[in-house]
Amino acid sequence: MTDPAVPGEAARPAAVLWDMDGTLVDTEPYWIDTEFEIAERHGGTWSRAHALNLVGNDLLESGRYIREHMGIDLPPEHIVEELLDGVVARVEQEVPWRPGAVEMLAALTAAGTPCGLVTMSYERFVAPILSQLPPETFRVIVTGDKVEFGKPHPEPYLTAAAALGVAPADCLAIEDSNTGAKSAESAGCLVLVVENHVPVLATQRRIFRDSLVDLDVGEVWAEQG
Incomplete structure (x- = not known):
């Protein structure tokens, strides 16, 4: 995990793992x-x-x-x-991007923070969405047709973290549903929840925000107990 004691360096997640439907895009x-x-x-x-x-x-x-x-x-x-x-x-x-999502991805890329996409949608649905983003925006892509157990099982997030070579506990997952948040939390991730179409239950490892617009990942990461 990033050492918060390093001078001049704010504590940040080793990777950010994104849900897609309802989180990255309002599909x-x-x-x-x-x-x-x-x-x-x-x-x-x-x-x-x-x-x-x-x-x-x-x-x-x-x-x-x-x-x-x-x-x-x-x-x-x-x-x-x-x-x-x-x-x-x-x-x-038309790709219906969620407010602040594309800007947040660009900021993470500029900061050198690797991102992974963890979605239960299948590859043929994901492809036209990713084609609208710069190449290598997501270093790892885990789709529902590539895992044995889908969300809420932890396998999708465990798979993404392993592919990035980082510990799940060092990852921030972004989700909009109870099903997805349970998957990420069970894998060991801290979960940033931005509710969309359904309410999400509060737990100790879930941090809530109203929007991704102008959101600082470092500030969210620093909130964990």
């Missing part, structure tokens, strides 16, 4: 709209409450939930592909 409305389209296309029923229950979840687990609660007789894997078709088409038209 949750894309997912929700697509879910309602699937329900209409296949004669199912859906609600916003059900949609919000899926925020932050592993996609295949979401496919199982949709199959059960939407009442459509499709394999979860097929449901996931239909979801991805809908959201990829939308994000290729």
Whole structure:
């Protein structure tokens, strides 16, 4: 962990690990709209409450939930592909960045702080978003189709930290959901929570902010007990 006693050097995380949906980009409305389209296309029923229950979840687990609660007789894997078709088409038209996210990424890059992306979205959805950022913005990218256990399991964050060669305890994770925050916290990360579409429970290892705009990572890091 960075030594706060080093003269002239503020304590900072060794790496910052970013969630994507709802944190880096506000794509949750894309997912929700697509879910309602699937329900209409296949004669199912859906609600916003059900949609919000899926925020932050592993996609295949979401496919199982949709199959059960939407009442459509499709394999979860097929449901996931239909979801991805809908959201990829939308994000290729417009990437809805969260306020302050791109600026914060640029500041971290300039400071030499490595960033990793830890998302339960699949690679084909992530690619058009990352294409809008400078190359190597994220040194490590962990997607939902590359891990055995998705969030809230700690594997995604453990995988990202290991790939960066840093201890999870030296990482700051940025999340917007209970599912994601639990994953990061269970891995050992300090979690910066910026709530978006769903409320997030407070715990000892979660620090809350209203926005990423003009946010100083060093100040957040210094708050941990």
